[in-house]
Amino acid sequence: MAWVARGPNGKALGYFRSVISVEHIRRQATASRRMVLIVMSLSVGLALLVIIGTHMLITGPVFRLLKRLQELESGEGTAAELANDLHGEPLMLARRLESAFDRLAKISKTDELTSLANRRHFEEVLECFYIQARRYNRPLSLMVMDVDFFKAVNDVGGHPAGDELLKRVAIAIEEACRKADLPARFGGDEFAVLLPETVSADAAAVGERIRKSVEQIEMTDELVELNVTMSIGLADLNADEIDSPKSMIRIADRALYRAKELGRNQVVKAHDVHGGPERSESTRVDNLCKKLAGLDSQCKALVLRAIQPIINILEQRDPYMADHARKVQHYAILIAQEMGLPDRVVKRIQVASMLHDIGMLAMPDAVIMHPGSLDESQLRMMRRHPLLSVRIMEGMEFLEQEIPAVRYHHERYDGKGYPEGIQGAAIPLTARILTVADCFDALTTERAFRQAMSLHEAVAEVKRHVGSQFDPSVVEAFVAVYNRMGEDLQNVPGKKGSAWLGDLNADSHALLNAMSEGE
DSSP states (O other), X not given: OEEEEEOTTSOEEEEEEOOOOHHHHHHHHHHHHHHHHHHHHHHHHHHHHHHHHHIIIIIHHHHHHHHHHHHHHHTSSOGGGXXXXXXXXXXXXXXXXXXXXXXXXXXXXXXXXXXXXXXXHHHHHHXXXXXXXXXXXXOEEEEEEEETTHHHHHHHHHHHHHHHHHHHHHHHHHHHSOTTOEEEEEETTEEEEEEETOOHHHHHHHHHHHHHHHHTOEEEOSSOEEEOOEEEEEEETTSTTOOSHHHHHHHHHHHHHHHHHTTSSSEEEGGGOOSTTOOOHHHHHHHHHHXXXXXXXXXXXXXXXXXXXXXXXXXXXXXXXXXXXXXHHHHHHHHHHHTTOOHHHHHHHHHHHHHTTGGGGGSOHHHHTOSSOOOHHHHHHHTTHHHHHHHHHTTOXXXXXXXXXXHTTTOOTTSOOSSSOOOGGGSOHHHHHHHHHHHHHHHTSOBTTBOOOXXXXXXXXXXXXXXXXXXXXXXXXXXXXXXXXXXXXXXXOSOTTTGGGXXXXXXXXXXXXXXXXXX
């Protein structure tokens, strides 16, 4: 081998010559080939090592996790086995999946609002216990219950109040049950309790604890206080016609219906239900008549609840009218009771007293707030308010018996009143009573144009107009009340804005929902 040798200036000086043997070249080529093979082997080995490590650390655990998820989906595995033999990110993923499955399992078995078991889970557990109880001849009881007149709470306080009541009822049921019992919400206001290893008598004791616990719940809104009660139907395996879990629920539900028929707020066992669904036609007719008899009071109570805010607005509009309806109602009831009138007439006067000035809403402020005596045109406008009140009430036919008292409460006994100028016995007695009560409150209340009279002065003024403005028999009863009560006559019971319901509060809870429940 030779190559040119050049000087500093690039000029060729001669040639270099090197002698290399073929054997040496062969050895160098072999060594180079061996080095290349070693490098390639190391690279392939490293790649295989990375692949195997990736498979062992990631792909393998992920594959096992996916396989276990498939088994879980097919029902062959459990969520608790997902994290077995896993590590790293697959382990974290498996644990998150376990937590998610636990939450889903709980949600699928639990009622969202009350946190009790839902109906689907309850029926699954009931079926298992039913089969076991039948196979080994063990006792098993079931209670079905619902809140009496639940819709009244929704009507008065809205759905948030209804939801709050359901939560409190659920807590009361759960606290009254034993640890082995399974309380559940069936839906709406209906609940159920499964009582394993429990005979009918012991189950009835649990039901009585639940009933008393629910009875302690108080639901109050700004208008009325409702007493919460619960009706309960109970069945055990010894009841007739029970041949399946569904029939057990049906028999318990029949007992619940019987508890409602008997007056609600009680526990009825299936053994005590006679006649089953084939009750006599006369019994069904009697029950229907009882329910229809309450519709009038029921509608009145609902409407009066709706009207009360309007009455409050009217009294706030005129500071001199504050609490006027409540006080007039108080005096009118005392007079009616003193005259020995029937309860139905007294209640009629209660409602009429509350509504007698509702037509004043149509009066302009210039008339209502006038500081002195009204002129002729204002007086004519003011004298229209009884007719305006009647026009409002005429749209509600169930108030037709209260309309005469409202229409004629400004008529005079001598015929010089308004709006029609009738006199004497032609004026309805309820209107004559309302006239005395209305005038007495006006006399004892300060007005913009005069001071209030004392109690003694007001009574004397009423007596002075006997036979002209007032019915003598009504005034006689009023004076008798005053002589008996004295200064206590003006102590009006109840709080402002609520007493207008009077005795309707006592029975509205029992009447408000007979129609809305359709029972």
